[in-house]
Amino acid sequence: MKLLVRNGRVIDPATGTDAVQDVLVQDGTIAATGARLERGAVEGAEVLDAGGLVVCPGLIDIHVHLREPGYEYKETIRTGTRAAAAGGFTAVCGMANTDPVNDNRAVTDYILAKARAEASVRVYPIGAVTRGLAGKELAELAELAEAGCVAFSDDGRAVMNAELYRRAMEYTLPFGCPVISHAEDTTLSHGACMNEGTVSTELGLKGAPAAAEDTMVARDILLAELTGAHVHIAHLSTAGAVRLVREAKARGVRVTAEAAPHHLVLTDEAVRGYDPNTKMNPPLRSRRDVEALVEGLADGTVDCVATDHAPHALAEKEGEYDRAANGIVGLETAVSLLLDRLVRPGLLDLPTLVARMSTGPARVLNLPGGTLAPGAPADITLLDPGREVTVDPSRFESRSRNTPFGGWRLRGAPAATIVGGKLIWRTGGGFTG
Amino acid sequence: MAWKRKDLLTIQELDPAEITLVIDTAASLREIGGREIKKVPTLRGKTIVNLFYEPSTRTRTSFEIAGKWLSADVINFAASTSSIGKGETLLDTARNIEAMSPDVVVVRHSSAGAAEMLARHLRCGVVNAGDGAHEHPTQALLDLLTIRERKGHLDGLQVAIVGDIAHSRVARSNIHGMRKLGMTVTVAGPPTLIPPHVQEFGVKVSHRLEDAIRDVDVIMMLRLQQERMTAGLIPSLREYSRYWGLTLDRLRASARADVLIMHPGPVNRGVELSPEVADGPYSVILEQTGNGVAVRMAVLFLLAGTRVTQEAA
Numbered sequence: 001m002k003l004l005v006r007n008g009r010v011i012d013p014a015t016g017t018d019a020v021q022d023v024l025v026q027d028g029t030i031a032a033t034g035a036r037l038e039r040g041a042v043e044g045a046e047v048l049d050a051g052g053l054v055v056c057p058g059l060i061d062i063h064v065h066l067r068e069p070g071y072e073y074k075e076t077i078r079t080g081t082r083a084a085a086a087g088g089f090t091a092v093c094g095m096a097n098t099d100p101v102n103d104n105r106a107v108t109d110y111i112l113a114k115a116r117a118e119a120s121v122r123v124y125p126i127g128a129v130t131r132g133l134a135g136k137e138l139a140e141l142a143e144l145a146e147a148g149c150v151a152f153s154d155d156g157r158a159v160m161n162a163e164l165y166r167r168a169m170e171y172t173l174p175f176g177c178p179v180i181s182h183a184e185d186t187t188l189s190h191g192a193c194m195n196e197g198t199v200s201t202e203l204g205l206k207g208a209p210a211a212a213e214d215t216m217v218a219r220d221i222l223l224a225e226l227t228g229a230h231v232h233i234a235h236l237s238t239a240g241a242v243r244l245v246r247e248a249k250a251r252g253v254r255v256t257a258e259a260a261p262h263h264l265v266l267t268d269e270a271v272r273g274y275d276p277n278t279k280m281n282p283p284l285r286s287r288r289d290v291e292a293l294v295e296g297l298a299d300g301t302v303d304c305v306a307t308d309h310a311p312h313a314l315a316e317k318e319g320e321y322d323r324a325a326n327g328i329v330g331l332e333t334a335v336s337l338l339l340d341r342l343v344r345p346g347l348l349d350l351p352t353l354v355a356r357m358s359t360g361p362a363r364v365l366n367l368p369g370g371t372l373a374p375g376a377p378a379d380i381t382l383l384d385p386g387r388e389v390t391v392d393p394s395r396f397e398s399r400s401r402n403t404p405f406g407g408w409r410l411r412g413a414p415a416a417t418i419v420g421g422k423l424i425w426r427t428g429g430g431f432t433g
Numbered sequence: 434m435a436w437k438r439k440d441l442l443t444i445q446e447l448d449p450a451e452i453t454l455v456i457d458t459a460a461s462l463r464e465i466g467g468r469e470i471k472k473v474p475t476l477r478g479k480t481i482v483n484l485f486y487e488p489s490t491r492t493r494t495s496f497e498i499a500g501k502w503l504s505a506d507v508i509n510f511a512a513s514t515s516s517i518g519k520g521e522t523l524l525d526t527a528r529n530i531e532a533m534s535p536d537v538v539v540v541r542h543s544s545a546g547a548a549e550m551l552a553r554h555l556r557c558g559v560v561n562a563g564d565g566a567h568e569h570p571t572q573a574l575l576d577l578l579t580i581r582e583r584k585g586h587l588d589g590l591q592v593a594i595v596g597d598i599a600h601s602r603v604a605r606s607n608i609h610g611m612r613k614l615g616m617t618v619t620v621a622g623p624p625t626l627i628p629p630h631v632q633e634f635g636v637k638v639s640h641r642l643e644d645a646i647r648d649v650d651v652i653m654m655l656r657l658q659q660e661r662m663t664a665g666l667i668p669s670l671r672e673y674s675r676y677w678g679l680t681l682d683r684l685r686a687s688a689r690a691d692v693l694i695m696h697p698g699p700v701n702r703g704v705e706l707s708p709e710v711a712d713g714p715y716s717v718i719l720e721q722t723g724n725g726v727a728v729r730m731a732v733l734f735l736l737a738g739t740r741v742t743q744e745a746a
Contacts, residue, residue, distance in 0.1 A: 201628040202445075204545040204567030204602060274546030319522055320544035322565065 002026050003421055004042050005380060008050025012057060013355035014371030023055055025378040028421040033372055048423065050382055053415050054350065057358035057370050058090025058379030061331060063155070063180075063234055063258060063306035066092070066123070069110060070099025075311035075399045077111065078118040080331070083309070083398035085425040087331040088414030090379035091122035091369060092309075096133070097156045103128035103139035108147040120431070121419050122379070124150040124367060129168045129179060135159050138168055145175040150365050153180035155234055156281075158216060160186060162223065169229035176366060178230040178256070181220045183241065184282065188212035193322045195268040195283040203271060205322060210289065213282055214240035221248040221255050230254040232364055235308050237263045237282040239292035246301040256364045258306040259293050261334045262404070265341045266290075270404060276317045276324030277404040280310070297356055298348050304360035305353075307334050311400030329398050333405050336389055339412025343385070350385070378421035387413045387427070436735040440552040440559040443568045444609040452610055456578045458731035459724065465502050466726060476505035479737045480535040483509045484527070485562070486542040491698055491722060492562050492571070496539050499729035505536075505737065527551050536737040540564075558736040566600045572697055573606035575728040577614065579721050580651055583693055588615035593645040595621045596655030596677065596705055599628040599666075603697045604655060608634050621645035622677065625666040642677055643687045652688065653695045654679055654705045670704055680707040684715065693717050 003025040010021040010033060017033070024031045024042055032041060061084065067075035075083075077094075084092045094111060096102035102111065108125050115123035127144035129152045131137050141152060152172060158181075159165045169179050189208035194200050196207025217233055221244060224231040236242060236257045248255045262280065267287050270278045278284060296302040310327025317324050335357075342348040358381070362370025369379045391408045393401040416426035425431050434450050444452065465471055481500040485493050493509065500507035510530070521529075523542065530538060537558040540548050545565030552559040563569040581587050592611055598604045598620045611618050612635045620631060621639040632638060639645035646652050657673060667673045679694070694706075694715040702708050711718060 196629055198630040198633050201630055202605075202634070204565050204605060206566075207629070274549055315522070319524055320542070320550065321546045322544045 001421065002042070002045035003048060003418070003423070004045040005048045005050050005055055005382070008053045008055035008382065010055045010372065011351050011354045012372040013351060013359040014057065015373055017372070018351055023372055023380065025380070025418070025421040028378055030372050030374050030376045030378050032374055048416070052384070052386070054354070054383040054385060056354040056381050056383065057372050058417070058419065059088050059335070059357045059381045060091045060361040060367060060369060061089050061307050061309065061334070062093040062304065062361045062365050064092040064094055064309040064331065065097065065311065065327070066094040067311060068098065068114065069107070073313055077114045077123060079397060079399040080309070080311070081115070081119040081121045081123060082431065083329070083331040083396060085120040085417045085419070085431070086397045086414070087333070088335045088381045088383065088417055089121055089331060090381060090417060090419045091124065091367065093124045093126050093150060093365065095155045096126050096128040096153060101128050101133050102126070102149070103131050103133070105140070105143045105147040108144055108149055112148055120424050121417070124148070124365070126151045126153050126155070126180065128152065129154045129159055130164065133157050135161055135164065138164070138171065141168070141172055142175070145172070145177060149177070150367065151177045151180050151232065153182065153234065155180060155182045158182050158184040158186055162219060165220070166223050166227060169223055169227040169231065173227070173229055178232045178365070180232045180234050181216070182234050183213050183216035183220060185212045185215045188215065192283070193279055194271050195285050197268060197286055199268045199271055203274070205271070208283060210238040210240055210285065213238050214244065217241040217244050221245070221253055224255055225253050228254070230256070233257040235260050235263065235282055235306070236293065236296070236302060237285050237289060239289045242292045242296040242301055246296065249301065256303040257301065258304045258364070259297055259302045260306060260308045261330055261337045262328060264290065264293055264297065265337055266404065274321040275404060276319070276321055277328055277402050279321060279324050279326055280308070280328055281326040294342060294347050298352060303356070303364050305334065305338065305356050306361065307331055311398055312402045313400060317402045328402050328404060329396065329400050332396050332398060333391055333403060335383065335414050336391070336410040336412055337405065339383070339385055340410035344411060378418060380418040381414060382416035383412065384415040384427065385412045387411070387415070389413045439736070441570055441732055441736065442548050442552055442559065442561045444570045444573050444606045445568065447613070449613045452574065452577065452613060455574050455728065455731050455735065456581065458735060459574070459578050459727040462730045462734065463724070463727035465730070466723070471502050472504055473502065474504050475734060476500065476503040476737055479505040481505045481507045481537045481539065481733060481737070482530050482535040483507065484530065484538055484540045485510065486512050486523070487563070489541055489562070491725065492541065495722070495725040496562065496729045499726050500733055502726070503730055503733060505733065523547060523551070524554060527555055531555050531557060537733060560732055560736065563602055565602065566605070567602055568606045569602040570606050571725070571728050571732055572603050573610040574732070575721055575724045576607055576653070576695060577610055578724045578728055579695065579717055580693065583717060584650060590651065591617045591649040592651040592653060593619045593621055593649045594653045594655065595642065595645060595679070597626045597657055597661060598622055598631065598655070599626050600658065600661070601655050607653065608636055612636070619645050619649070623667060626661070642679070642683065646684070646688045646692070648689060649692065650689070651693045651695060652679065656697070656699065656701055657705050674704050678703070678705055678707060679710050681709045681713065684710060695721060698722070
């Protein structure tokens, strides 16, 4: 089976390509890319015209809450991966805070079996660091790695016990997959529901200081230095944390970091009006933090974008602000938000954005993909930088609608998603796979 | 000018003319309380629901009396006696109450923003009677009425607000109201009880009681909640009282002879205020309570009464 993606602007950060080319896919892998592919090679291929579109390695979101098992009313592996495909992602990593927690092989096996049967894109599970996410004792990390977990994280909660976290880093060294830190000193942030600053004072909501994140990022960098382990910082959100990661990288510490689209485009000013869809953890920060984060994304301090897609039911997000659940859905808005708010005003160039959403995340977690080089899996995303969209949560593939971006008019959108050589989704045509 | 708002949610959103309108209206309605028969027909046939999710004696009673003097039917929902205790959400409770067609819902809730949320969902008027640490607009209005009555004007006056500013909705509403009406405000307390960036609201910050109360026209003392100690914000009530308690000696040493002492209540006697000060000649605490009824009559009248006028017109 052959597929020819013809005449698109091919951007492959892994090979430094940025040119109008064709991409030939055969039997699920990239067979060739080039301006003039041999006629014999492309003969009989199904043709996908990518004229005017960007063709790039499949986007990978390494921070997604798929909610299954346990919270199927919020999201399932089926709906979450459909949302991913419709958002231009070809692979997602599912966080461990399901019910039961993904802290043992049986749960990992269940997730992978469900994914094989129902997922639209590739699913890589992330195992818990500690049993039940309780922060008390290590989960069975070796068996989780063997079962297919690509990283370990208690995401949603910080592991406050520094010694236990040190041991987790040491124990997982031989597996070659990082520990992902939800960096939050909860003794500094307890009870908080937004960023601490002028707006929290005005609104009378308890704020978490940026220092709650910074101190934990500093601790985890020091532990990575101590153990030689690779620590990945989830949802970086403060200027201080960007500075700490930048310094640590310069020192040669094995630290990587991600940033979420909402932290790159919104500030805590958005909390005015008390819309619970502006509540997440870490919270929306100050203008200065947003600027530092964008700068970090541009210069590579921040390795990748990850959405922290966190679906919640309406009842969990419509009530009192301080009692509402943390998090928003992100898979179906990420590409448009970043194209419109970062690339269009020139804060980030398009090849860098592609790198931070494909090659970057693949490298952070050692995942297949992230390139269009021959031999790579044929996971390809097509982007339409010119298409105007209006965010309409009622049409989300996700089971949940919790987004602060409803009604936003944005320029730039995903155009098609190809996984393993199969066209899964395309604009207008919807799901084809 | 005429009142145009469906709700009264914050002082922050009001302009000076609106604040003055409420205070003027309250001043004109206050004489009802001095009549032998304390009842006027202004809100006859109107229904007012008090929806209180936090314990309150003063504010709830004050709204109830205000509504009754204006001949409205006043119904109280309290957390202990209604389905609030059965796990019904605030929004569901409010929608159910609205189905009974009230004209105004008065809500107090521990969550900041709760009143705004209700106002978005309900067609009837909503009065914020205190939402978390956010705002308590009728308290600020009654404080302003009390000050204006005593001093004859508001513009140019200097005020010190002392104590737990960080957790105080009374402080926030008063800061907005006083600034809008041309008053100078100093907030004072130990740094742990001063909210971050509060200077950006146009107030001065002081960490010494004697400095804060020097030469001011009004001293507003705030209640110190016991739980601030367990949260590690102050070491002990004893130490707080030693440095931040307003005693007669301290008052005489630093404050003007014509200073007004205010407190939104309930007073922790011997903690933030010594009994001689609370009951002494400087204190206008009971006048505040009396003016509370007048201000709430004004607010209920403006919210529930003007619609009658509009419909008639």
